[in-house]
Amino acid sequence: MMLTLVYALLPRAVLSALLGIANTLTLAVHERTRELGLPRAVGQPRARLRALVRRESLLVAALGTLGGLALGGFLGWAPVEVAVNSGEGTFALPPGHLVVVALVGVRAGALAALRPARRAARLDVPRAIATE
DSSP states (O other), X not given: OHHHHHHHHHHHHHHHHHHHHHHHHHHHHHHTHHHHHHHHHTTOOHHHHHHXXXXXXXXXXXXXXXXXXXXXXXXXXXXXXXXXXXXOOOOOOOHHHHHHHHHHHHHHHHHHTHHHHHHHHTOOHHHHHHOO
Protein backbone atom coordinates (compact mmCIF):
# COMPACT_ATOMS: atom_id res chain seq x y z
CA MET A 1 0.00 0.00 0.00
CA MET A 2 2.85 2.38 0.82
CA LEU A 3 4.48 1.69 -2.55
CA THR A 4 1.21 2.55 -4.32
CA LEU A 5 1.12 5.86 -2.47
CA VAL A 6 4.69 6.61 -3.53
CA TYR A 7 3.87 5.81 -7.17
CA ALA A 8 0.80 8.04 -6.95
CA LEU A 9 2.99 10.94 -5.78
CA LEU A 10 5.71 10.27 -8.37
CA PRO A 11 4.08 12.23 -11.25
CA ARG A 12 3.81 15.27 -8.98
CA ALA A 13 7.50 15.02 -8.14
CA VAL A 14 8.43 14.59 -11.82
CA LEU A 15 6.35 17.65 -12.76
CA SER A 16 8.02 19.69 -10.04
CA ALA A 17 11.46 18.56 -11.20
CA LEU A 18 10.52 19.33 -14.81
CA LEU A 19 9.57 22.88 -13.91
CA GLY A 20 12.75 23.28 -11.87
CA ILE A 21 14.97 22.10 -14.71
CA ALA A 22 13.18 24.30 -17.25
CA ASN A 23 13.46 27.32 -14.94
CA THR A 24 17.14 26.68 -14.24
CA LEU A 25 17.94 26.32 -17.94
CA THR A 26 15.96 29.43 -18.84
CA LEU A 27 17.92 31.41 -16.27
CA ALA A 28 21.18 29.88 -17.51
CA VAL A 29 20.38 30.92 -21.08
CA HIS A 30 19.52 34.43 -19.89
CA GLU A 31 22.68 34.76 -17.78
CA ARG A 32 24.95 33.29 -20.47
CA THR A 33 23.61 35.33 -23.36
CA ARG A 34 27.04 36.57 -24.36
CA GLU A 35 28.66 33.13 -24.00
CA LEU A 36 25.95 31.61 -26.19
CA GLY A 37 26.14 34.42 -28.75
CA LEU A 38 29.90 34.19 -29.33
CA PRO A 39 29.91 30.69 -30.88
CA ARG A 40 26.97 31.72 -33.05
CA ALA A 41 28.96 34.76 -34.19
CA VAL A 42 31.82 32.57 -35.42
CA GLY A 43 29.53 30.21 -37.30
CA GLN A 44 28.12 27.60 -34.94
CA PRO A 45 24.79 26.36 -36.31
CA ARG A 46 21.60 26.87 -34.31
CA ALA A 47 21.02 23.12 -34.14
CA ARG A 48 24.33 22.58 -32.39
CA LEU A 49 23.55 25.25 -29.81
CA ARG A 50 20.15 23.65 -29.16
CA ALA A 51 21.87 20.29 -28.72
CA LEU A 52 24.28 21.83 -26.21
CA VAL A 53 21.45 23.11 -24.03
CA ARG A 54 19.57 19.80 -24.33
CA ARG A 55 22.67 17.85 -23.26
CA GLU A 56 23.05 20.11 -20.25
CA SER A 57 19.44 19.39 -19.33
CA LEU A 58 19.95 15.65 -19.71
CA LEU A 59 22.97 15.80 -17.45
CA VAL A 60 21.07 17.72 -14.76
CA ALA A 61 18.09 15.35 -15.04
CA ALA A 62 20.24 12.21 -14.94
CA LEU A 63 22.20 13.37 -11.89
CA GLY A 64 19.02 14.46 -10.13
CA THR A 65 17.28 11.18 -10.91
CA LEU A 66 20.20 9.05 -9.78
CA GLY A 67 20.62 11.12 -6.63
CA GLY A 68 16.90 10.87 -5.90
CA LEU A 69 16.88 7.12 -6.43
CA ALA A 70 19.91 6.66 -4.18
CA LEU A 71 18.51 8.90 -1.43
CA GLY A 72 15.05 7.35 -1.76
CA GLY A 73 16.54 3.86 -1.56
CA PHE A 74 18.43 4.76 1.58
CA LEU A 75 15.44 6.48 3.18
CA GLY A 76 13.35 3.42 2.35
CA TRP A 77 15.95 1.01 3.67
CA ALA A 78 16.57 2.75 7.03
CA PRO A 79 13.08 2.37 8.57
CA VAL A 80 12.69 -1.14 7.17
CA GLU A 81 16.02 -2.12 8.73
CA VAL A 82 14.71 -0.97 12.09
CA ALA A 83 11.55 -3.03 11.55
CA VAL A 84 13.58 -6.09 10.47
CA ASN A 85 15.60 -5.91 13.68
CA SER A 86 12.35 -6.03 15.63
CA GLY A 87 11.21 -9.09 13.65
CA GLU A 88 8.95 -7.54 10.98
CA GLY A 89 9.30 -7.45 7.17
CA THR A 90 12.20 -7.38 4.75
CA PHE A 91 13.62 -4.77 2.41
CA ALA A 92 13.71 -5.25 -1.36
CA LEU A 93 14.30 -2.74 -4.14
CA PRO A 94 12.21 -3.40 -7.28
CA PRO A 95 14.84 -3.08 -10.06
CA GLY A 96 12.27 -2.92 -12.86
CA HIS A 97 10.47 -0.01 -11.25
CA LEU A 98 13.74 1.79 -10.56
CA VAL A 99 14.73 1.52 -14.23
CA VAL A 100 11.34 2.89 -15.31
CA VAL A 101 11.64 5.80 -12.87
CA ALA A 102 15.17 6.55 -14.11
CA LEU A 103 14.04 6.54 -17.75
CA VAL A 104 11.05 8.76 -17.00
CA GLY A 105 13.30 11.18 -15.12
CA VAL A 106 15.79 11.45 -17.97
CA ARG A 107 13.00 11.79 -20.56
CA ALA A 108 11.40 14.53 -18.48
CA GLY A 109 14.74 16.36 -18.47
CA ALA A 110 14.86 16.18 -22.25
CA LEU A 111 11.35 17.62 -22.47
CA ALA A 112 12.21 20.39 -20.03
CA ALA A 113 15.03 21.54 -22.31
CA LEU A 114 12.93 22.16 -25.41
CA ARG A 115 11.90 25.75 -24.69
CA PRO A 116 15.25 26.99 -23.27
CA ALA A 117 17.12 25.35 -26.16
CA ARG A 118 14.85 27.03 -28.70
CA ARG A 119 15.34 30.37 -26.96
CA ALA A 120 19.13 29.96 -26.96
CA ALA A 121 19.15 29.14 -30.67
CA ARG A 122 17.06 32.21 -31.50
CA LEU A 123 19.34 34.71 -29.78
CA ASP A 124 20.02 37.86 -31.78
CA VAL A 125 23.78 37.46 -32.31
CA PRO A 126 24.83 41.16 -32.33
CA ARG A 127 22.69 41.94 -29.29
CA ALA A 128 23.98 38.82 -27.48
CA ILE A 129 27.60 39.81 -28.04
CA ALA A 130 26.96 43.35 -26.84
CA THR A 131 25.38 42.09 -23.60
CA GLU A 132 27.49 42.64 -20.49
